[in-house]
Amino acid sequence: MIAHHELIPSLPVQQETIPVPVFQSRSMHALLERVRRFARASASVLISGESGTGKELLARRLHEAGPRVGEPYVRVNCAALPRSLIESELFGHESGAFTGASNRRIGRFEAAASGTIFLDEIGELPLAMQVKLLRVLEENEFQRVGSNQDLHLRARVVAATNRSLEDRIRKKRFRADLYHRLNILALHIPPLRERREDIPVLVSHFIQRFRGEAEFAIRGVSASVMRQLAEYDWPGNVRQLRNVIHRACILATGEIIEEVDLPAEESPTRHPQKLPEGFEQLPLREIERIVILSRLRRFEGNKTEAAAALGVTPRTLRNKVTEYRKLGFSC
Incomplete structure (x- = not known):
C-alpha cells in the first residue's frame, strides 16, 4: 500500500521568470x-x-x-x-x-x-x-x-x-x-475542480517550488492529504492550491506533508452546489445533452473550443452532435 505521494521527478524546479503551465489533463x-x-x-x-x-x-x-x-x-x-x-x-x-x-x-x-x-x-x-x-x-x-x-x-x-x-x-x-x-x-480556462487530474502534478510542482523554505527536505504528501486535496472544490483554483501547499511546506513537521489547512467554510461538504431546478429528476443522458449544447452555445458553435472546455476530443463531440441532430435537436 502506498502511504504517501512522492514528488514527480520529471517536473524541474521552476527557475524562469515566466512560469510554465503545469498540467496533465x-x-x-x-x-x-x-x-x-x-x-x-x-x-x-x-x-x-x-x-x-x-x-x-x-x-x-x-x-x-x-x-x-x-x-x-x-x-x-x-x-x-x-x-x-x-x-x-x-x-x-x-x-x-x-x-x-x-x-x-x-x-x-x-x-x-x-x-x-x-x-x-x-x-x-x-x-x-x-x-x-x-x-x-x-x-x-x-x-x-x-x-x-x-x-x-x-x-x-x-x-x-x-x-x-x-x-x-x-x-x-x-x-x-x-x-x-x-x-x-x-x-x-476550466476551473481546477473540472480537471482534478492536474492536482497531483500541481502539488508536486508547488512543493518543489517552496521546499527551500521548509525546515525539512519535503518529499511529498501523505495519501490522505492527496485524497483531501483531490476531493476539495478549490474555489480559488490554482492560486489557492499554491498558497495551501506553500503554507503546508513551511508548517511541515517531517519530510512528508501529513496535514493541510483547507478553509472549512468553503468546503463543498458544507456548501454543496445547487443543481438547476429539475436536474435531479433528469436521466444522465439528458443532463449530458443539456451541458454539451450549453457549452456549444457558449463557444458560438466552435466544436474544438467546446470540446476542450468539456474535456473530450473534438471527434467525440462531433459524434454527440450528430446523435442529437438525428433526434431533432438544433446544434
Whole structure:
C-alpha cells in the first residue's frame, strides 16, 4: 500500500521568470495547443476563466510563444485604474492636458509598442471607456489626451475576464460590439475542480517550488492529504492550491506533508452546489445533452473550443452532435 505521494521527478524546479503551465489533463493539453496556434496571429484574444485559474499566465504564453517575444509585454488591471485617469493611463497625455498634467506621459498602449498589451479584468471597464477602446480597436489609432496627433496601434490586444461578459451585455454593463471585437480568438480556462487530474502534478510542482523554505527536505504528501486535496472544490483554483501547499511546506513537521489547512467554510461538504431546478429528476443522458449544447452555445458553435472546455476530443463531440441532430435537436 502506498502511504504517501512522492514528488514527480520529471517536473524541474521552476527557475524562469515566466512560469510554465503545469498540467496533465486533456482539456489543458488542448488549450495549450490553441495557445501555440494563436500565438502567431495578430487578432485580439479574449481569455475567460474564474479567478486564480491562470489567465495572465496564458496571456504571457501567447506573447512568449509568438513573433512578438522580443517586444514589450504590458499588463493593465482595468479594475485598478482610477476612473478619472483611465484614458490617460491607457493612451497617455500631453503636458497641460488637465490639472496636474505637468509633463507629457506615455500611455500603456504606446508603451506596448509592437508587443502585447494585456487588459486584465476587461469587464470592469466603464462604458464610456469601452466606446473609446472600441474605436481604437476598429481604427488601429489613438491619441494622447490633449493631442490631435494620431498614433498607430501596433501592439496585439489580449483581454481577460473572470466574469460572464454575455451576462454583463444583457445587463447593459458591457458593449456587445466591443465583446465581438475582442472575442475574435477565445480561450477558456476550466476551473481546477473540472480537471482534478492536474492536482497531483500541481502539488508536486508547488512543493518543489517552496521546499527551500521548509525546515525539512519535503518529499511529498501523505495519501490522505492527496485524497483531501483531490476531493476539495478549490474555489480559488490554482492560486489557492499554491498558497495551501506553500503554507503546508513551511508548517511541515517531517519530510512528508501529513496535514493541510483547507478553509472549512468553503468546503463543498458544507456548501454543496445547487443543481438547476429539475436536474435531479433528469436521466444522465439528458443532463449530458443539456451541458454539451450549453457549452456549444457558449463557444458560438466552435466544436474544438467546446470540446476542450468539456474535456473530450473534438471527434467525440462531433459524434454527440450528430446523435442529437438525428433526434431533432438544433446544434
